Amino acid sequence: MTTPPEHPTPTPRERIPIGRAAFLGTIALGAVGVAALSRLGGGVGGLIADAGSAVGASGIVPTSGWRIYNVQDPMPTFDSASYELVVDGAVANPVRLSWADVQATPMEEQVCDFHCVTGWSVYDVTFRGIRPQTLIDLVQPKPSAQHVNFQSLEEPYFDQLTLEQFLLPEVMLAVDMDGAPLTRPHGSPMRLVIPQMYGYKGVKWVGRITFEEEPTLGYWETRGYAADAWVGTDAYR
Amino acid sequence: MPTADAGRPRRIRRFSRVQIAAHLLLAVAFLAMLWTGMCLYFPGLAEVMGRPLAKSVHLWSSGALIAGLAVMAVFRPRDLGRVVREAEALDRDDVAWLRGGPRRVVDHRGAPEQGWLNAGQKLSTAVMLGLLVVLYGTGLVMWLGAGVTWLRIGSGAVDVHDLATILFVLLVLGHLYLALLHRATRPALRGIVTGDVDREWARANHGRWVREMEEQGR
Numbered sequence: 318m319t320t321p322p323e324h325p326t327p328t329p330r331e332r333i334p335i336g337r338a339a340f341l342g343t344i345a346l347g348a349v350g351v352a353a354l355s356r357l358g359g360g361v362g363g364l365i366a367d368a369g370s371a372v373g374a375s376g377i378v379p380t381s382g383w384r385i386y387n388v389q390d391p392m393p394t395f396d397s398a399s400y401e402l403v404v405d406g407a408v409a410n411p412v413r414l415s416w417a418d419v420q421a422t423p424m425e426e427q428v429c430d431f432h433c434v435t436g437w438s439v440y441d442v443t444f445r446g447i448r449p450q451t452l453i454d455l456v457q458p459k460p461s462a463q464h465v466n467f468q469s470l471e472e473p474y475f476d477q478l479t480l481e482q483f484l485l486p487e488v489m490l491a492v493d494m495d496g497a498p499l500t501r502p503h504g505s506p507m508r509l510v511i512p513q514m515y516g517y518k519g520v521k522w523v524g525r526i527t528f529e530e531e532p533t534l535g536y537w538e539t540r541g542y543a544a545d546a547w548v549g550t551d552a553y554r
Numbered sequence: 555m556p557t558a559d560a561g562r563p564r565r566i567r568r569f570s571r572v573q574i575a576a577h578l579l580l581a582v583a584f585l586a587m588l589w590t591g592m593c594l595y596f597p598g599l600a601e602v603m604g605r606p607l608a609k610s611v612h613l614w615s616s617g618a619l620i621a622g623l624a625v626m627a628v629f630r631p632r633d634l635g636r637v638v639r640e641a642e643a644l645d646r647d648d649v650a651w652l653r654g655g656p657r658r659v660v661d662h663r664g665a666p667e668q669g670w671l672n673a674g675q676k677l678s679t680a681v682m683l684g685l686l687v688v689l690y691g692t693g694l695v696m697w698l699g700a701g702v703t704w705l706r707i708g709s710g711a712v713d714v715h716d717l718a719t720i721l722f723v724l725l726v727l728g729h730l731y732l733a734l735l736h737r738a739t740r741p742a743l744r745g746i747v748t749g750d751v752d753r754e755w756a757r758a759n760h761g762r763w764v765r766e767m768e769e770q771g772r
Contacts, residue, residue: 347692
C-alpha cells in the first residue's frame with residue numbers, strides 16, 4: 318500500500334467531467350421541462366408577459382396552457398347592458414341581439430382541441446355556444462352570401478370564413494368555456510370556435526357578423542397568413 | 555515590463571480560423587433566429603416581419619448553423635474537437651478558480667492558473683451547447699407539430715423553447731459584457747476576431763496555456 322503524495326500534480330491533468338455533466342444536465346432539464354409543462358401548461362407564459370407588452374399590442378397570460386394574444390390594448394370590456402350582437406349583410410332578416418337575446422338563443426356544448434399556429438395546443442376544451450345553423454335560420458342569408466365576416470370589438474381585428482366553413486361540424490359562437498362564461502382574455506362575451514383551423518381564425522370579442530358576397534382577407538391574412546388555416550398545414554401562403 | 559516576454563512576439567495565437575468562423579456563424583445564426591423568433595412570437599413584431607419570411611429565415615438559419623458546424627467538424631475535426639474537449643471537463647485548478655467566487659471571475663488576481671479556456675468559459679460553453687440541443691429538440695417538435703398536432707405535447711415544447719431562449723440570451727448578455735465592456739477580460743475580444751491575443755494579458759488570464767505554448771516554442 319502506497320501513500321499518495323499530499324499535493325499531486327497530475328500529468329496529464331485530471332479531468333473532472335463537470336462540463337459534460339452541465340451539458341447533459343441542461344438537456345435532461347429541458348426534457349423534464351417539456352414533460353412537466355405539457356401537463357401543467359402555460360406556467361412559463363407569465364415570465365414573458367412583461368416582455369410581450371413591452372413589444373407592444375400583446376399580452377401573454379398564463380392560464381392553464383393558454384397564451385393570450387391581442388392586437389390592441391386594452392382588450393375590449395364586456396358590458397351586458399350595452400352589448401349588442403349585430404348580424405347583418407346579405408340577409409333577409411338582419412338582427413341586433415341584446416345580451417339577453419343571445420342568452421335566450423338555443424345553445425349546445427362540445428369538447429374539442431385548440432391549436433395555435435405558433436406551436437402550442439390545449440386539448441379537451443369544453444365550449445358552449447350558438448351553432449351557425451341557428452343563426453342562419455334566424456337571419457336567412459341570401460343565396461349569394463357565401464362568406465361570413467366576424468368583426469371583433471377589438472378593432473381592427475376581423476376574419477372571414479366561407480359559408481361552407483362556417484357550417485362545419487363543431488363550429489360555434491361560444492359564450493362559455495370550461496363551464497364558465499368566457500373571460501375577458503378569451504374574448505368575452507363571445508368568440509368564434511372552429512377547431513379545424515388555427516386559433517387566429519377564431520375571432521374573439523365578436524360584435525358583428527356580416528354575411529358577404531365577396532371574399533375578404535382577415536387581419537392576419539393581410540399579414541401573410543393563410544385564409545384557410547387548416548390545422549396541420551403551414552398556415553401561410 | 556515582464557521579462558518573460560523578452561524575445562517573443564507580442565501576441566500569441568489563441569483561436570484558429572475555423573474556430574473564429576464557427577463563433578461567427580453561431581453569432582450570426584443566433585441573432586437571426588432570435589430576431590425572427592421574436593417576430594413569430596410577439597404579435598407587435600409580427601407586423602414588422604411577416605410570418606412566412608420570419609419562419610423561413612428562422613428555419614434556414616438553424617439549418618445553416620448545423621450544416622456549417624458539421625462541415626467544420628468533418629473537414630477540421632481538431633478545431634471544434636478542442637473546444638468540446640476543453641469544455642467537457644474541469645481540472646482541480648478550474649474547480650478552485652470557480653470556488654474563488656465572483657471576485658475571481660471578474661478579477662483574476664490570486665486565482666489558480668487557467669488553461670486555454672477558464673472554468674467559467676468551459677461551463678458556459680457546456681451549458682450553451684446543452685441549450686442548443688434543447689432548442690433544436692423543442693424547435694423540431696414545434697416544426698413537425700404544425701402537421702402532427704399531438705406531437706406538440708400541449709405547450710411544453712413552446713414553453714421550454716422560450717425558457718431555453720431566455721437562458722441563452724442571458725448567457726450571451728454576460729458574454730457580451732465580458733467581451734466588450736469589462737476591462738480585465740476585454741482584451742480577449744481581439745482573439746475571436748483576429749485569432750491573436752496580447753501575450754501579457756494571456757499570461758495573466760490563461761497562464762497555464764501560455765506556459766504550455768511557450769514550452770512548445772510558440
